[in-house]
Amino acid sequence: MRLESWTSLPRSQVQDYRHYYWTDEDPFRNAGSTLLARGNGQSYGDVCLPCQQAVVCTPLDRILAFDRTSGRVRVESGIKLSELLAVTVPAGWTLPVIPGSGAVTVGGAIANDVHGKNHHWAGTFGCWIERIELVRSDGRYLCTPEEHPELFRATIGGLGLTGIITWAELQLVRCSSAWLTVERFPFATLDEFFCLSEQVEEHGNYVVGWCDVSTPGKYRGIVSVARFCDDGDFSTPPRHVPLSLPPMPVSVFTRTTVQLTSALYYSTMRRRVRQRMHYTDVFFPLGRLPWNRLFGRRGFFQLHAVVPRALEREATHAICSRLWRAKVPLPLCVLKRFGARPSPGLLSFPIEGTSIAVDLPNHSRSVQALDEIITMVASVGGRIYPAKDAHMASHHFQQMFPQWHQVERLRDPRCCSQFWRRVTSS
Amino acid sequence: MPIDSVLIVGATSAIAHETARALVGRTSHFVLAARNAEHLAVVAADLRNRGAKTVHTLHYDAESHVQRDLLAEAADSIGTLPDAVLIAHGVLPRHEEVVHDSNAARSVLQINTVSVLALCTDVSRHFEQRGSGLLAVISSVAADRGRMQNYLYSASKAALDVYLDGLRLRWKTLSPALRVLTIKPGYVRTPMTAHLEHMILPASPDSVGRRIARAMLRRKGGRMYVPWWWALVAAVLRRLPEPFMLLVRQ
Numbered sequence: 001m002r003l004e005s006w007t008s009l010p011r012s013q014v015q016d017y018r019h020y021y022w023t024d025e026d027p028f029r030n031a032g033s034t035l036l037a038r039g040n041g042q043s044y045g046d047v048c049l050p051c052q053q054a055v056v057c058t059p060l061d062r063i064l065a066f067d068r069t070s071g072r073v074r075v076e077s078g079i080k081l082s083e084l085l086a087v088t089v090p091a092g093w094t095l096p097v098i099p100g101s102g103a104v105t106v107g108g109a110i111a112n113d114v115h116g117k118n119h120h121w122a123g124t125f126g127c128w129i130e131r132i133e134l135v136r137s138d139g140r141y142l143c144t145p146e147e148h149p150e151l152f153r154a155t156i157g158g159l160g161l162t163g164i165i166t167w168a169e170l171q172l173v174r175c176s177s178a179w180l181t182v183e184r185f186p187f188a189t190l191d192e193f194f195c196l197s198e199q200v201e202e203h204g205n206y207v208v209g210w211c212d213v214s215t216p217g218k219y220r221g222i223v224s225v226a227r228f229c230d231d232g233d234f235s236t237p238p239r240h241v242p243l244s245l246p247p248m249p250v251s252v253f254t255r256t257t258v259q260l261t262s263a264l265y266y267s268t269m270r271r272r273v274r275q276r277m278h279y280t281d282v283f284f285p286l287g288r289l290p291w292n293r294l295f296g297r298r299g300f301f302q303l304h305a306v307v308p309r310a311l312e313r314e315a316t317h318a319i320c321s322r323l324w325r326a327k328v329p330l331p332l333c334v335l336k337r338f339g340a341r342p343s344p345g346l347l348s349f350p351i352e353g354t355s356i357a358v359d360l361p362n363h364s365r366s367v368q369a370l371d372e373i374i375t376m377v378a379s380v381g382g383r384i385y386p387a388k389d390a391h392m393a394s395h396h397f398q399q400m401f402p403q404w405h406q407v408e409r410l411r412d413p414r415c416c417s418q419f420w421r422r423v424t425s426s
Numbered sequence: 427m428p429i430d431s432v433l434i435v436g437a438t439s440a441i442a443h444e445t446a447r448a449l450v451g452r453t454s455h456f457v458l459a460a461r462n463a464e465h466l467a468v469v470a471a472d473l474r475n476r477g478a479k480t481v482h483t484l485h486y487d488a489e490s491h492v493q494r495d496l497l498a499e500a501a502d503s504i505g506t507l508p509d510a511v512l513i514a515h516g517v518l519p520r521h522e523e524v525v526h527d528s529n530a531a532r533s534v535l536q537i538n539t540v541s542v543l544a545l546c547t548d549v550s551r552h553f554e555q556r557g558s559g560l561l562a563v564i565s566s567v568a569a570d571r572g573r574m575q576n577y578l579y580s581a582s583k584a585a586l587d588v589y590l591d592g593l594r595l596r597w598k599t600l601s602p603a604l605r606v607l608t609i610k611p612g613y614v615r616t617p618m619t620a621h622l623e624h625m626i627l628p629a630s631p632d633s634v635g636r637r638i639a640r641a642m643l644r645r646k647g648g649r650m651y652v653p654w655w656w657a658l659v660a661a662v663l664r665r666l667p668e669p670f671m672l673l674v675r676q
Contacts, residue, residue, distance in 0.1 A: 019617075
């Protein structure tokens with residue numbers, strides 16, 4: 001078997017790996033010279049690819065402690081977020097930060113300091129972590145904001161370079177239903193998106209914008225605002241069979257099909273003004289679709305950038321128009337305004353401003369557009385998300401994340417990823 | 427009759443743990459037996475946190491020659507004889523290490539065969555006295571035919587199949603509430619198979635665990651291959667003439 005990253009870019013295969021079954025084992029014993037902890041391989045680029053050997057943590061999926069009155073949970077690092085939610089939601093607790101995929105593991109969520117549709121009030125995943133146990137080549141460390149604080153901050157968003165996370169303790173937040181009310185507001189221009197989005201950013205809301213970038217100058221879309229219901233209904237919807245597809249030889253997306261489906265999606269969704277949806281459908285909308293396979297054997301890139309608040313309108317506009325000029329199909333573009341809550345993580349991606357995430361097929365025109373956009377994002381003081389990146393140049397990374405020196409200093413000498421090798425070589 | 431309480435022997439094995447997780451919600455009382463006390467405590471905590479009402483643990487070493495009536499001990503801890511027993515412990519040796527070493531071979535047979543059949547004997551006495559019960563034992567597809575790479579393991583599991591076939595017939599004459607389920611998994615990605623270089627379409631422990639739990643809750647009897655298509659592979663393997671078996675190198 002081979003492991004690869006989620007985008008299945010051809011060069012991303014790993015053959016040397018082993019599984020990590022029990023936390024009392026020492027993964028560094030009798031192992032390759034450098035290791036990299038790996039969760040469920042859901043990141044898009046090479047942050048989940050080791051230089052030498054991968055330590056697959058998915059068998060570490062046990063819930064070690066769950067206090068149903070205080071909402072404190074201690075879990076092993078390989079448990080998937082969807083699996084954890086399936087246990088905690090019926091007990092009235094939800095994860096404070098839920099990314100767009102439930103297949104992500106807790107360890108991966110910490111290592112990439114993931115964010116969700118509620119960043120404006122909840123911050124990142126790392127903001128809710130209380131304790132982490134870290135196995136390094138020189139021993140075990142219990143990291144909290146007070147104990148080994150430097151290591152704690154380097155591990156959150158640390159891309160697995162500071163050691164292997166065995167378990168973590170985090171605080172959940174209350175929810176009184178497994179269902180959410182979703183309201184949708186259509187927008188016709190990007191300016192409208194910013195106004196709309198700002199108005200609905202209340203505590204407890206989950207806000208995200210979908211934008212159709214397939215037509216030039218007309219960046220219309222939908223802002224959806226979700227909020228947990230208060231009805232105490234913890235029922236689960238009838239189970240949908242997940243769609244499974246063989247790997248497609250070529251991408252199903254062409255500019256015409258994307259234009260048509262985007263128009264169809266827009267006109268359907270603008271009519272569904274208010275809807276009651278189960279949390280799995282709200283948080284993991286692509287969970288049932290093998291999205292990564294639709295791009296064919298060549299795989300795809302994702303551009304996920306954040307631009308600072310002061311320049312967000314101009315920069316977002318510039319990114320969208322540059323994307324359109326690349327003349328490649330852009331099946332998905334997601335906009336989200338980040339709040340000001342800081343993360344303890346040194347290499348945390350979110351800054352106050354607007355984030356844009358776009359999927360691009362692996363094509364020379366995409367690569368050219370990516371290059372230009374990354375340079376532009378760097379020049380306005382924005383950032384590229386390491387978890388999604390497969391392309392950024394090392395000087396851009398070092399400019400966007402000046403704290404990388406600190407992480408490099410705290411990195412376990414026996415942990416390394418292909419991403420880190422790429423962005424730290426000068 | 428639902429399975430309200432279950433005794434799981436070898437509960438820290440990946441397949442047993444996944445089966446137990448899939449039983450949570452339908453089964454309230456668990457008694458777990460395993461050798462490694464620390465791992466056992468972790469598995470017990472996991473089941474409790476996922477909603478199991480009571481979880482008791484018993485320390486049990488299948489390699490020990492002291493015979494213990496685990497089912498009676500389980501009955502003591504939960505106050506009633508469990509509705510079902512799942513025996514899931516076993517070892518998969520590196521064949522080259524046991525092929526000429528009689529002590530190593532003996533220890534494999536003690537763990538995979540002797541301890542299991544001794545347990546089954548106690549279970550059959552208790553269940554026959556009560557007149558109901560489900561005995562599920564994890565055997566293997568490998569038990570269907572000796573192959574040159576791991577015939578000791580195959581032999582140790584084949585004994586279980588034969589014993590359970592006989593017990594199933596006996597129970598059929600006694601009561602319809604007595605059931606024997608022989609579970610025959612193919613390759614599963616677990617710590618036990620971590621040293622195998624090549625596995626044919628390995629299944630994940632959670633899919634296998636869910637299948638086993640579903641079969642147990644439906645009180646199925648008989649031999650069950652997981653995933654199901656191993657039944658076809660095994661049918662071919664059983665009938666393959668010896669010269670062709672020389673070509674089977676997996």
